[in-house]
Amino acid sequence: MMIRIKNVMQKSKFIIRVLGGAIVLILVIAGVLIFRTFGRTLIQFDVHMNKELIHLTTFAEPPQFAIWIENSITHKLKTVFVTSRVGKGDWEGKANVPVALPKWFEIFRGENQSYKSVDNDEYSAVSGATPKDDYFSIRVEVEPGSTWICWIEMNLAGDYNDSFPEFNEQTLKEDVFSCGQPALLFKASVNADEGMKFTPVLEAQSIWENGVNNVEPVSIGVTTAKDVFDNMQISIIRPKPKLIDKKKI
Secondary structure, eight states: OHHHHHHHHHHHHHHHHHHHHHHHHHHHHHHHHHHHHTTOEEEEEEEEEOHHHHHTSSSOOOOEEEEEEEETTTOOEEEEEEEHHHHTTOBTTBSOOTTSSHHHHHHHTSSOTTSOOOOTHHHHHHEEOOOOSSEEEEEEEEOTTOEEEEEEEEEOTTOOOSSSOSEETTTTEEOTTOOOSOEEEEEEEEEOOTTOEEOOEEEEEEEEETTEEEEEOOOTTOOGGGGSEEEEEEEEEOOOOOSSOOOOO
């Protein structure tokens, strides 16, 4: 009987030592992960889509859009996110349709060598399905204290109005790619200091015509397209602790 009690006590002590060691290990790992977040900064983009406006369009499909950042000093450019149809050229038999997001296409797919773009293979890494939910959020890591120009380009197919009809009876031109109102460019100048928040503002419209992208002031004929993204915010935050992190730029 005494031997059994002794064995039970020894096993209990062993279990306690193992559990204690496991707890210490967990605390150490947690501490390391938290420590790794210090001195690091993320730019977070939060977008809310107006589904009521989307459902009023001819196709009732979510918009195509791209988010990219431009370093204010080096002018280095990086795509943070682009919908897969644009990024991968998935247009039902067409390799590319630059009229969808003309400015993004001009920078990252065009032939203008003045832009410092990324390799084509990297588009797949940042391409994603067109979000179906109202809210969309994505982050990119940057150097703390760095300054960036954040760009968002959006185009909602089939959002026709009197100024941008499916068929223009005066010019006898058809909207072949069903763009409707032109792609819109939103912009925000950002300082990567933790806790800061910024709101992108409507900067221009982007129209691809005869192989050339024209960035113009937003025309008076643009109506509902302005409110497809009815709430946008850019926040500077610290990354959450995790085992594997993407490299900052």
